[in-house]
Amino acid sequence: xxxxxxxxxxxxxxxxxxxxxxxxxxxxxxxxxxxxxxxxxxxxxxxxxxxxxxxxxxxxxxxxxxxxxxxxxxxxxxxxxxxxxxxxxxxxxxxxxxxxxxxxxxxxxxxxxxxxxxxxxxxxxxxxxxxxxxxxxx
Amino acid sequence: xxxxxxxxxxxxxxxxxxxxxxxxxxxxxxxxxxxxxxxxxxxxxxxxxxxxxxxxxxxxxxxxxxxxxxxxxxxxxxxxxxxxxxxxxxxxxxxxxxxxxxxxxxxxxxxxxxxxxxxxxxxxxxxxxxxxxxxxxxxxxxxxxxxxxxxxxxxxxxxxxxxxxxxxxxxxxxxxxxxxxxxxxxxxxxxxxxxxxxxxxxxxxxxxxxxxxxxxxxxxxxxxxxxxxxxxxxxxxxxxxxxxxxxxxxxxxxxxxxxxxxxxxxxxxxxxxxxxxxxxxxxxxxxxxxxxxxxxxxxxxxxxxxxxxxxxxxxxxxxxxxxxxxxxxxxxxxxxxxxxxxxxxxxxxxxxxxxxxxxxxxxxxxxxxxxxxxxxxxxxxxxxxxxxxxxxxxxxxxxxxxxxxxxxxxxxxxxxxxxxxxxxxxxxxxxxxxxxxxxxxxxxxxxxxxxxxxxxxxxxxxxxxxxxxxxxxxxxxxxxxxxxxxxxxxxxxxxxxxxxxxxxxxxxxxxxxxxxxxxxxxxxxxxxxxxxxxxxxxxxxxxxxxxxxxxxxxxxxxxxxxxxxxxxxxxxxxxxxxxxxxxxxxx
Numbered sequence: 094x095x096x097x098x099x100x101x102x103x104x105x106x107x108x109x110x111x112x113x114x115x116x117x118x119x120x121x122x123x124x125x126x127x128x129x130x131x132x133x134x135x136x137x138x139x140x141x142x143x144x145x146x147x148x149x150x151x152x153x154x155x156x157x158x159x160x161x162x163x164x165x166x167x168x169x170x171x172x173x174x175x176x177x178x179x180x181x182x183x184x185x186x187x188x189x190x191x192x193x194x195x196x197x198x199x200x201x202x203x204x205x206x207x208x209x210x211x212x213x214x215x216x217x218x219x220x221x222x223x224x225x226x227x228x229x230x231x
Numbered sequence: 232x233x234x235x236x237x238x239x240x241x242x243x244x245x246x247x248x249x250x251x252x253x254x255x256x257x258x259x260x261x262x263x264x265x266x267x268x269x270x271x272x273x274x275x276x277x278x279x280x281x282x283x284x285x286x287x288x289x290x291x292x293x294x295x296x297x298x299x300x301x302x303x304x305x306x307x308x309x310x311x312x313x314x315x316x317x318x319x320x321x322x323x324x325x326x327x328x329x330x331x332x333x334x335x336x337x338x339x340x341x342x343x344x345x346x347x348x349x350x351x352x353x354x355x356x357x358x359x360x361x362x363x364x365x366x367x368x369x370x371x372x373x374x375x376x377x378x379x380x381x382x383x384x385x386x387x388x389x390x391x392x393x394x395x396x397x398x399x400x401x402x403x404x405x406x407x408x409x410x411x412x413x414x415x416x417x418x419x420x421x422x423x424x425x426x427x428x429x430x431x432x433x434x435x436x437x438x439x440x441x442x443x444x445x446x447x448x449x450x451x452x453x454x455x456x457x458x459x460x461x462x463x464x465x466x467x468x469x470x471x472x473x474x475x476x477x478x479x480x481x482x483x484x485x486x487x488x489x490x491x492x493x494x495x496x497x498x499x500x501x502x503x504x505x506x507x508x509x510x511x512x513x514x515x516x517x518x519x520x521x522x523x524x525x526x527x528x529x530x531x532x533x534x535x536x537x538x539x540x541x542x543x544x545x546x547x548x549x550x551x552x553x554x555x556x557x558x559x560x561x562x563x564x565x566x567x568x569x570x571x572x573x574x575x576x577x578x579x580x581x582x583x584x585x586x587x588x589x590x591x592x593x594x595x596x597x598x599x600x601x602x603x604x605x606x607x608x609x610x611x612x613x614x615x616x617x618x619x620x621x622x623x624x625x626x627x628x629x630x631x632x633x634x635x636x637x638x639x640x641x642x643x644x645x646x647x648x649x650x651x652x653x654x655x656x657x658x659x660x661x662x663x664x665x666x667x668x669x670x671x672x673x674x675x676x677x678x679x680x681x682x683x684x685x686x687x688x689x690x691x692x693x694x695x696x697x698x699x700x701x702x703x704x705x706x707x708x709x710x711x712x713x714x715x716x717x718x719x720x721x722x723x724x725x726x727x728x729x730x731x732x733x734x735x736x737x738x739x740x741x742x743x744x745x746x747x748x749x750x751x752x753x754x755x756x757x758x759x760x761x762x763x764x765x766x767x768x769x770x771x772x773x774x775x776x777x778x779x780x781x782x783x784x785x786x787x788x789x790x791x792x793x794x795x796x797x798x799x800x801x802x803x804x805x806x807x808x809x810x811x812x813x814x815x816x817x818x
Binding site for chain 1: 284313315345348352353
């Protein structure tokens with residue numbers, strides 16, 4: 094059932110817009126150029142909560158659009174990829190939100206539903222704006 | 232997935248802030264404790280909302296070649312969660328050990344789990360060092376395979392107990408019992424019980440027939456239960472111990488005595504004191520004596536007549552051995568025996584109801600059952616005498632019976648009908664008896680196929696150029712011999728058949744399953760070894776204990792490197808087709 098569901102969602106995914114996950118270094122450069130926030134997701138296979146993020150939350154058009162607009166998504170598989178040292182985690186999914194310099198803005202442990210995740214990334218954006226103001230003012 | 236979506240939705244609506252997750256060391260707390268003299272238990276305590284994937288829990292022996300094997304048994308049941316099987320309660324695993332040489336052994340526990348709130352933890356590992364001393368090894372618990380391997384049928388049955396629902400467990404075992412009722416383990420009891428009922432004489436009714444059958448079945452169930460509990464707890468096989476020439480001879484004599492009393496032969500040659508004693512035990516001396524006699528026969532029949540190991544029995548014994556829970560295990564065995572007794576109750580009641588009124592008819596019926604008793608006596612004796620001799624006895628029994636039926640005398644003028652029918656049967660019996668006599672003289676092994684040699688002479692000529700038409704086992708009698716043979720066979724897979732002369736199911740395997748051409752062809756891909764445990768002496772007991780076998784028939788498989796192939800053990804009689812499937816499953 095799960096496999097069927099995944100298959101259907103994947104098939105549907107190829108038709109509509111999907112998040113464009115890219116490499117970490119490239120993401121930092123693009124973030125610099127486009128003035129966006131780097132969103133790092135740490136996940137692993139066989140993780141129910143990661144599956145939920147990939148197949149439910151990120152499939153949501155509004156969530157995808159918000160991410161598309163302000164974030165550069167980066168993905169690491171904790172079992173397959175070498176994870177940069179600064180990204181510690183107690184489990185998956187874990188999200189890191191970073192500046193173009195690679196500095197940590199926020200860390201999110203675990204999955205969240207569409208509404209909470211949307212609220213959360215809006216908070217992150219607000220925090221970045223706040224910081225930028227602070228940096229700009231002095 | 233629904234579950235997680237629901238949980239996340241719930242959390243979202245209740246809390247504005249993101250949930251804070253337990254740190255891994257708060258979420259999972261693996262511990263190991265010694266639960267009894269032979270068993271350690273590994274347990275993973277779980278924090279709030281934490282679950283563990285069933286298939287990610289692995290318990291490994293860090294040094295598998297140290298001479299000690301670890302046997303893992305799941306004590307907890309996983310539940311379906313989304314599409315995965317997970318433990319939501321702290322999972323527990325019982326560890327038992329077999330092998331030799333006391334030492335500290337390192338065991339690694341791997342596991343992975345998630346929080347319901349939407350976080351999956353990394354796979355984790357925990358190393359335990361466990362002190363295994365000799366006493367733990369000696370009483371290593373019976374366990375045919377570890378939980379990580381695929382389970383054999385017996386293990387699957389043992390696993391039924393884990394469900395915990397007593398009613399379901401007992402119902403399942405009652406069903407197993409019904410199924411077993413028509414196997415050679417119980418079948419011989421049908422003529423025994425009906426003979427006993429017939430021998431009770433003319434005062435028989437359906438009610439009394441039922442009552443006596445019930446007494447017999449209850450006594451039988453009690454014997455099975457007691458023997459089972461003892462076997463499970465101490466690994467001692469009472470049934471095997473009773474397959475002793477002296478016991479079998481005594482038991483045979485009881486049947487001969489019963490038969491003689493049914494023929495009404497007491498007046499010739501048997502002293503008065505013997506006569507009363509025999510009458511008393513055979514249940515002729517009044518109601519009381521009858522009941523006690525029937526109970527004793529039921530008890531003894533269970534122990535002596537059908538020493539069979541069938542998967543449900545082995546499953547219950549494994550459960551008792553591993554958990555020490557003699558109460559539930561015993562109850563299961565008792566219920567199973569009652570299931571086995573159902574046909575006996577039906578037949579016993581029927582025998583009581585349709586028992587002819589005293590008179591000419593009655594004497595005939597009684598005598599037929601007398602012959603049946605003698606048949607049982609020969610059948611019992613066949614476990615300790617050469618096949619040709621028992622075949623000869625069968626021949627004598629049938630020929631004499633036929634002569635007694637008047638086969639060689641002409642039918643009286645003008646009598647046809649029933650008498651002709653009776654004589655017709657007599658002729659068939661006579662001919663079969665003659666065939667058996669031929670078989671006995673030509674060395675055939677199976678009374679059901681007395682013309683075996685005749686048959687073989689033809690086929691061997693016809694098929695000599697084709698594949699082997701029989702299986703030939705190398706016989707071993709002790710653990711040392713078996714290990715030596717397995718070592719010799721390196722590079723080839725090995726099939727080890729645990730066999731005993733007194734084991735009815737083994738004989739059936741030998742005469743039916745191992746004669747099937749497809750089975751033979753497949754079996755010949757293996758190095759064939761037969762572990763003969765007929766004697767049931769110390770070497771044989773040690774041999775069975777080493778492989779956690781309760782009794783024959785049992786078939787084990789070893790791979791090219793001489794390591795046992797777990798979870799593929801075959802217990803009990805299997806028909807050729809099923810046996811072939813099981814053989815094909817061995818890789």
